[in-house]
Amino acid sequence: xxxxxxxxxxxxxxxxxxxxxxxxxxxxxxxxxxxxxxxxxxxxxxxxxxxxxxxxxxxxxxxxxxxxxxxxxxxxxxxxxxxxxxxxxxxxxxxxxxxxxxxxxxxxxxxxxxxxxx
Amino acid sequence: xxxxxxxxxxxxxxxxxxxxxxxxxxxxxxxxxxxxxxxxxxxxxxxxxxxxxxxxxxxxxxxxxxxxxxxxxxxxxxxxxxxxxxxxxxxxxxxxxxxxxxxxxxxxxxxxxxxxxx
DNA sequence: CAGTATCCCACTTGATACTG
DNA sequence: CAGTATCAAGTGGGATACTG
Numbered sequence: 383x384x385x386x387x388x389x390x391x392x393x394x395x396x397x398x399x400x401x402x403x404x405x406x407x408x409x410x411x412x413x414x415x416x417x418x419x420x421x422x423x424x425x426x427x428x429x430x431x432x433x434x435x436x437x438x439x440x441x442x443x444x445x446x447x448x449x450x451x452x453x454x455x456x457x458x459x460x461x462x463x464x465x466x467x468x469x470x471x472x473x474x475x476x477x478x479x480x481x482x483x484x485x486x487x488x489x490x491x492x493x494x495x496x497x498x499x500x
Numbered sequence: 501x502x503x504x505x506x507x508x509x510x511x512x513x514x515x516x517x518x519x520x521x522x523x524x525x526x527x528x529x530x531x532x533x534x535x536x537x538x539x540x541x542x543x544x545x546x547x548x549x550x551x552x553x554x555x556x557x558x559x560x561x562x563x564x565x566x567x568x569x570x571x572x573x574x575x576x577x578x579x580x581x582x583x584x585x586x587x588x589x590x591x592x593x594x595x596x597x598x599x600x601x602x603x604x605x606x607x608x609x610x611x612x613x614x615x616x617x618x
Numbered sequence: 619c620a621g622t623a624t625c626c627c628a629c630t631t632g633a634t635a636c637t638g
Numbered sequence: 639c640a641g642t643a644t645c646a647a648g649t650g651g652g653a654t655a656c657t658g
Contacts, residue, residue: 392602392606393528393547393548393549394527394528394531394532394599394602395598395599395600395601395602395603395605395606396527396528396530396531396595396598396599396602397527397528397602398602398603398605398606399527399598399599399601399602399605400521400522400527400598402605403518404518404522404527405630406630406631409512409514409515409517409518409522410511410512410514410515412514413512413514414512421639421640422639422640422641423639423640426640429511430511431511433631433632433633434640434641434642435631435632435633435641435642435643436630436631436632437641438640438641438642439630439631447605448608454640457639458638458639459639459640460638460639460640460641461639461640462639462640462641469608472601472604473601475597476594476597476598476601477514479593479594479597480513480514480517480518480594481512481513481514481517482513483513483517483590483591483594484510484512484513484514484515484516484517485513485516486590487513487516487517487520487565488510488513488516490566490587523650524650524651539619539620540619540620540621541619541620544620551651551652551653552620552621552622553621553622553623553651553652553653553654554650554651554652555621556620556621556622557650557651572620575619576619576658577619577620578619578620578621578658579619579620580619580620580621
């Protein structure tokens with residue numbers, strides 16, 4: 383879910399938020415960045431199933447949208463750190479609620495599944 | 501963003517939530533359903549830019565995920581009402597926070613735009 | 619009124635290989 | 639270590655027309 387153009391008119395601002403956090407891996411990335419600064423490799427280990435390429439792409443979009451900060455250290459081997467910007471940190475309460483709701487949703491799925499089985 | 505299979509293992513439950521509300525029009529649909537029960541036509545007017553086909557598809561997925569209830573009245577002409585299930589209403593705080601955050605995000609975009617112009 | 623049915627394309631995502 | 643480059647594939651979404 384790449385963000386739409388600047389002249390795009392959101393009919394509803396919920397839409398705008400989903401533009402920022404609704405990408406395939408963005409929620410998970412942001413969630414892990416809440417813990418603190420992470421290096422590229424750390425994120426790749428944390429965000430399971432996400433390819434290197436997708437991780438790069440999604441991080442770039444999050445950076446463009448102003449919620450993630452990318453810091454490059456001029457070292458060899460290269461070191462790049464990702465963290466939430468201050469604006470990005472304002473997403474924290476939303477992410478936490480999404481985690482809690484997701485937990486309940488998954489439990490419900492498991493329940494349904496066991497009912498079908500029995 | 502159609503929900504993944506039951507045997508899918510979410511590495512993070514934020515992902516599960518986004519599976520449910522992260523579709524192209526789902527956030528907006530849910531947001532309008534928070535106000536109360538709506539008929540199909542009402543929703544189509546409210547969710548601007550969404551085609552009839554997409555509205556149907558997204559509503560069916562929301563129904564399958566247990567957050568929206570579809571009630572058909574045996575009348576001519578047909579009458580179908582959509583509302584949040586009790587479980588769906590548990591998304592309300594998230595949707596409200598997403599609306600507020602989206603507002604701030606959009607304001608920021610407008611600011612940036614005006615800076616570039618001047 | 620509240621949908622289906624087709625057709626089709628763009629964009630997102632993935633797999634794999636390569637590099638400063 | 640932290641990426642690009644390239645190619646291929648899947649699918650989400652749009653346009654349009656039709657219907658119980």
